[in-house]
Amino acid sequence: MSFPYGQTVTVISRTVSGQDAYGNDTYSETSTAITPCVVQSSGSTETIEFTDQVSDELTVFLPYGTDVKAIYAIQWGGNRYEVQGNPSQWQSPFSGHTSPIQIRATRITGASV
Numbered sequence: 001m002s003f004p005y006g007q008t009v010t011v012i013s014r015t016v017s018g019q020d021a022y023g024n025d026t027y028s029e030t031s032t033a034i035t036p037c038v039v040q041s042s043g044s045t046e047t048i049e050f051t052d053q054v055s056d057e058l059t060v061f062l063p064y065g066t067d068v069k070a071i072y073a074i075q076w077g078g079n080r081y082e083v084q085g086n087p088s089q090w091q092s093p094f095s096g097h098t099s100p101i102q103i104r105a106t107r108i109t110g111a112s113v
Helices: none
Strands: 007-019 025-047 052-062 073-076 079-088 101-111
Touching (some): 052 079, 073 101
Antiparallel strands (some): 025 052, 052 101, 073 079, 079 101
């Protein structure tokens, strides 16, 4: 599969590397540039009740076989987004053709109370 005008997305993988003084997991991160990818804006919302917070959503299509999990993050356009949920991927049982991997990602900015 080829996206003639695909873009580069950095996938930030996280693995548990230890625990802090309170018993919470700590993570180490590894960055991998993936290309070609398709990045689509999926909308934005603003919450102003008791806060001033903006949430930006992306839908990203990565090449089939890309290692991405719900705990990962992505970097695109100078911003970091958290992967939301498990990635979607599909392979046809009739032809064996594969689809790109689809993920949803969110970036939240602003203040919270």
